[in-house]
Amino acid sequence: MPTDTTEKGLETLIVEAMAGKPATSQAQTDIGREPCALYGGTGWILGRWQDYNREYSVDLVQLTAFLKSTQPELAESLDLGNSSPTRQKFLFRLQGEITKRGVIDVLRKGIKHGPHNIDLFYGTPTPGNTKAEVNNALNRFSVTRQLRYSRDETKLALDLALFINGLPIATFELKNSLTKQTVEDAVEQYKRDRDAKELIFQFGRCMVHFAVDDQEVKFCTQLSGKSSWFLPFNQGYNDGAGNPPNPNGIKTDYLWKRILTPKSLTNILENYAQVVEYKNAKTKKIEKVVQIFPRYHQLDVVRKLLAHAGQHGAGNRYLIQHSAGSGKSNSIAWLAHQLIGLKKDDKEIFDSIIVITDRRVLDKQIRDTIRQFAQVSSTVGHADHSGDLRKFIEGGKKIIISTVQKFPFILDEIGTDHRGRKFAIIIDEAHSSQGGRTSAAMNEALFDPEDTINDALEKRMEARKMLPNASYFAFTATPKNKTLELFGEPYQEDEQVKHRPFHTYSMKQAIQEEFILDVLSYYTPVNSYYKLIKTVENDPEFDTKQAKKKLRKYVEGHNYAIQLKAEIMVDHFQEQVIALKKIGGQARAMVVTDGVERAIQYYYAIHDYLIERKSQYQAIVAFSGERKYGGVKVTEALINDFPSNKIEEKIKEDPYRFLICADKFQTGYDEPLLHTMYVDKVLSDIKAVQTLSRLNRAHPQKHDVFVLDFMNTTDTIQAAFSNYYRTTILSDETDPNKLHDLKADLDNYQVYAPKDIEQLVELYLNGSDRDKLDPILDVCVAVYKEQLDEDGQVDFKGKAKAFNRTYGFLASILPYTDAEWEKLSIFLNFLVPKLPAPIEEDLSKGILEAIDMDSYRVEKQAVVKIQLPDSDAEIEPVPASSGGFKSEPELDRLSNIIKSFNDQFGGIHWTDSDRIIHLITEELPAAVLADTAYQNARKNSDKQNARIELDKAAQRAAIARMSIETEFFKQFSDNESFRRAVLDTLFSLTWDDSKKE
DSSP: OOOOOSHHHHHHHHHHHHHOOOSSHHHHHHTTTSOGGGTOSSSOEEEOGGGEETTTTEEHHHHHHHHHHHOHHHHHHTTTTSOOHHHHHHHHHHHHHHHHHOHHHHHHHOEEETTEEEOOOOOOOOTTOHHHHHHHHTOOEEEEEEEOOOSSTTSOOEEEEEEETTEEEEEEEEOOGGGTOOHHHHHHHHHHHSOTTSGGGSTTSSSEEEEEOSSOEEEESSOOGGGOOOEEOOOOBTTBSSOOOOTTSOTTTHIIIIISSHHHHHHHHHHTOEEEEEEOTTTOOEEEEEEEOOOHHHHHHHHHHHHHHHHHOSSOEEEEEEOTTSOHHHHHHHHHHHHTTOEETTEESOSEEEEEOSOHHHHHHHHHHHHTTSOHHHHEEEOOSTTHHHHHHHTTOSEEEEOTTTHHHHHHTTTTTTTTOOEEEEEETOSSTTSHHHHHHHHHHHOOGGGTOOSHHHHHHHHHSOOTTEEEEEEESSOOHHHHHHHSEEEEETTEEEEEOSEEEOHHHHHHTTSBOOTTTTEEEEEEEEEEEEOSSSOOEEEHHHHHHHHHHHHHHSHHHHHHHHHHHHHHIIIIIITTTGGGGTOEEEEEESSHHHHHHHHHHHHHHHHHTTOSOEEEEEOOSOEEETTEEEOHHHHHTSOGGGHHHHTTSTTEEEEEESSTTSSSOOOTTEEEEEEESOOOHHHHHHHHGGGOBOOTTOOOOEEEESSOOHHHHHHHHHTTSSOEEEOSOOOTHHHHHHHHHHHHTTSSOHHHHHHHHHHHHTTOOHHHHHHHHHHHHHHHHHHSOHHHHHHHHHHHHHHHHHHHHHTTTOSSOOHHHHHHHHHHHHHGGGSOOOOOOOTTTTSGGGEEEEEEEEEEOOOBOOOOOSSOEEEOOOOOOOOOOOOOOOEEEHHHHHHHHHIIIIIOOSTTHHHHHHIIIIIHHHHHHTOHHHHHHHHHSOHHHHHHHHHHHHHHHHHHTTTTOHHHHHHHHHOHHHHHHHHHHHHHHHHHHHTOO
């Protein structure tokens, strides 16, 4: 008989894998009556559509069989074998409870009916509990083909439905790509043909609805016609969407072979699936109720973390690189909850789970998750104040939530009262927060001193190390080199020890699966052009570099420039966002500025222009603290006319549509209604990724996003995102020998003597008063000022900072300790703040009073989709170089500076001079900075060798643009003086930044 390649064939394949093939014709008769152990399969019973009661949405045969086998007296009193009023009352009560509470809660907690407490499901038994094991084995998991769910006989049947003890928990629509139908056709069938008013499709009746073909899986937890929101439930392939080839079957069989086994489904029901209520902050009334089913990567990472921790116990480190918008909050909440009872050799592995986060939403999600399984008040504590952590641990709180800022101070209070305890430390958005002082304070508080040490110096060194009695679970979308080296998995490759994440859900996969939107799809750079004029008769000299920086800041912050850019923003938003009803007419915009004064300028410019346009919308400004503006002290609350803690709520409400930010809300802010971002701030690396990623949160009506950037180039943004598009890997470990080299260089300056270090460290560790330490330090400061020239001072201070930075990191991960390093670190921590910076005269002072802006214009460039490299990114380890140097001033006449500035930004005679200026000052610097060879030279070589690599990198960048920048490339190739001028400019623009501390 030929292979059945139809949709029905796929249905048969799934059912036989789950419930097995009937062995005899008698077995066919008995299908649905006995557990499928008789037939093979994975623990499912094959149900019959004839047994489904459409009025109450239950499989009466399976429900009756379950109650008779587990609660026989109850089953008899309910008269389940007959169509009697008693049975009808029970079914009516059951239906009402599911309608009110949802099937998840009803299965977990059962129902009360008259004098009866009715159990409808028996969860995972604890080891050794024989009765619980017996009851759990009596649960009936059934799969029914072609379920005729509607009382309207003309309705099409569902391909498959899954039941637990007769209650429906999942439905399936199946398609087969071999018949030219895909998972998208299944999704459309749910949206078009499955009436959400039908009982089985009503909210809370089922945990999940699956659209499945032989390539992909999608799911939805709430059917609502055309607005039903289906999300992928795929394993991912090549760091992207989809599923890998399956050598043992079809690509999607993991769904029924691994995810939907009785054991796995029980685990999901008990620990993941939940209904969450969202309340109005003002009225406290429930605004929205959402049912949550875990996404594949969430289920996968939590299960893998629990399995590894369960096998290996405490003392391990895990880095989880999950893209922004991928549901990290739920993943963390589910992990924290399940770590509570995790056991090894019948003993709990962790005494307490500590979650470090700055997000209020995560605190709420953890509480909402725990609320469904235990008493929140007895389980979760938020350590806000000194002494909270000790109180919570002593009071038996299992999950303790704190912030990165407060955590070190809270832990200082613990002392040594909890030695011998084991901790799971979950870090939300881990970057380098666990290095240095935070790590040392945490470890010193939780460390067991009886294990190793009595000496104070040794205790400090041990406290810097990662705790042997704690496991770290670090979640981030953008791991830095420190984060990878601290928490990543080490592995050997090409004689180098690299580090990679324990689990990855990449930005690439999240975008392809539409969990998040691609913020680089509609990126539009804006070029600025301006002309300055001299307003004084004489022609004074100024330092060229300092002057040009001031001039750029002056023109970009000029009221006219701000007004012009604000008008562009408002016009664009009104005409391209509001008029086109983006996000169903609910779209919001964020304006990213480079400081508080600029944010306030923009607020008033946008506010006034909205009034001028007679727009119904308003803006909100966000910044921290109190600032003086226009001679008056202002705060965001005074300007906005509502409290600061209301900003997140207000921006969701009309008339507010613009959120103007100075640093605030540029990281960790998740608002799906953000559609457009206007950037007037230089961004690079992680800051660029974090800032632009505020737009990527998905919404059922959100189909695109838009970035209008006044300050950055496509090359800069591309370079920033490339490191985090796929898995991020640390290319090599930090070399501890660099500390030996730095210490030797510092010692050679003879600013301090060995006895100075020994004396100060001894006084400090013995708790001496400040007046005993300062005389030692002041003598060293005097030597620094009197005996070192300016270059020596810069070099010494730079190397001292580099030593402390590198040692603070390496001390936490090196397997050995070095008392000399620790002593020098203590000493330098006191000395460096006392060392004066070299007096650097402002040789550009007064230039702004001598010029005026004659003209200013901006020009939008073409909208581009920035393409990212489809390969894992390797980042360099923590740099241990000092980079201290003082550049010589380059004095020039004001007229020459203005001419050069205007030539750069508006006066060169080319066919398209503005384009050439932008190329030389923005695109080419970004390109050479992204060049790996030049990056290495900037970090590790001297100025001469770095210049050689710069010239090579510039040549490569110019050749890469040869086909589109023909006029520039001809001059660059043929005109030696022009090429040299360009290379000099590129070096001055890129070398200085790399050498600043």
